[in-house]
Amino acid sequence: MTPAFLGLGAIGRPMAARVAAAFPNLTVWNRTASRASDFAAEHKVRAAANPADAVKDADVVVTCLPTSKDVESLLDGPTGLLAGLKKGAILVDCTSGDPATSRRIASRLAERGVDFIDAPVSGGTSGAEKGTLTVMVGGTQQLLDRALPIIKSFGQKIVLCGPVGSGDALKAVNNAMLAIHVWTTAEGLATLAKAGVDPKIALDVINTSSGRSNTSMNLFPERVLTRAFPRTFRLALLDKDIGIAAQVARENKVATPVTQLVADLFTMARGELGEVADHVEAVKVVEQWAGVEIS
Ligand code: NDP
Numbered sequence: 001m002t003p004a005f006l007g008l009g010a011i012g013r014p015m016a017a018r019v020a021a022a023f024p025n026l027t028v029w030n031r032t033a034s035r036a037s038d039f040a041a042e043h044k045v046r047a048a049a050n051p052a053d054a055v056k057d058a059d060v061v062v063t064c065l066p067t068s069k070d071v072e073s074l075l076d077g078p079t080g081l082l083a084g085l086k087k088g089a090i091l092v093d094c095t096s097g098d099p100a101t102s103r104r105i106a107s108r109l110a111e112r113g114v115d116f117i118d119a120p121v122s123g124g125t126s127g128a129e130k131g132t133l134t135v136m137v138g139g140t141q142q143l144l145d146r147a148l149p150i151i152k153s154f155g156q157k158i159v160l161c162g163p164v165g166s167g168d169a170l171k172a173v174n175n176a177m178l179a180i181h182v183w184t185t186a187e188g189l190a191t192l193a194k195a196g197v198d199p200k201i202a203l204d205v206i207n208t209s210s211g212r213s214n215t216s217m218n219l220f221p222e223r224v225l226t227r228a229f230p231r232t233f234r235l236a237l238l239d240k241d242i243g244i245a246a247q248v249a250r251e252n253k254v255a256t257p258v259t260q261l262v263a264d265l266f267t268m269a270r271g272e273l274g275e276v277a278d279h280v281e282a283v284k285v286v287e288q289w290a291g292v293e294i295s
Helices: 012-022 033-043 051-055 068-073 099-110 124-130 141-151 166-194 199-206 214-224 235-251 257-273 279-290
Strands: 003-006 027-029 060-063 090-093 115-118 133-138 155-162
Touching: 003 012, 003 051, 012 033, 012 060, 012 124, 012 141, 027 033, 027 051, 060 141, 068 099, 090 099, 090 141, 099 115, 099 166, 115 141, 115 166, 124 133, 133 141, 133 166, 141 155, 155 166, 166 199, 166 214, 166 235, 166 257, 166 279, 199 214, 214 279, 235 257, 235 279, 257 279
Parallel strands: 003 027, 003 060, 060 090, 090 115, 133 155
Antiparallel strands: 115 133
């Protein structure tokens, strides 16, 4: 099996490192070429000059870019994916994408005899490093089975969710729930801090009570109370994900007022904090409004 990996960002890079460890014949490509050549030197794999060159020998191609539109933008042109992909290859898109664009990409690839599954991941950059990501797949069991040896190098729980676009939809809803947890945990702790309760005591109690979540149990103790706010997952990407969840809800005529509101709050936080801020830094907006620090 010959893999290629395109997109060596915060999570793509450690995922590609797992693939490189299992498949030394990996080829990588990244828009900023120095990132690909540094990776290639470190992991002793080939760095390609462009997407077509990256995929020319590959039977399984993994992409991990910010949005489905970014993946779609790589399809065309003399050095694009369509110019390079072999008939019978499969594109595994690990981008947290949007279902409609994934379906469009799948049908364009199908015209060339190339298969597609959406396969967004959860588990963060630490899960990528350990190879313990959850992978949510949209496609068919047969296509998933074909790509499984590559997906297994970075994924632990690998679940077929339904037809193409299903993985994207599930990922977006999961991340909308994450955003809601981040925002409401910040509101709750800011309120308690102002009411005279030490946030450390508040979290200690909440984390053995019914208001707890991964956000309260892990993100707040490790990133907010410490004021560390490590930049592992950009707020801009979470804003994109909630927008997808809100869009999927509208398309399916499901009333989701809380999701729509949190989508707006994160768009506003993105405007305030910029493109490189981490998603947990949204807490700083709540703190600023409340005039209190959660520490
Ligand atoms: P980053 O912003 O860290 O990296 C993005 C990567 O995509 C970079 O390699 C960048 O290249 C490349 N890129 C951006 N735009 C384009 C484009 N138009 N054409 C070609 N390449 C492009 O993102 P992450 O790695 O954090 O996220 C990637 C995907 O994974 C996103 O969909 C995100 O939502 C999802 N995800 C991220 C998680 C995380 O913890 N970080 C967790 C789970 C999912 P360059 O080096 O040139 O900038």
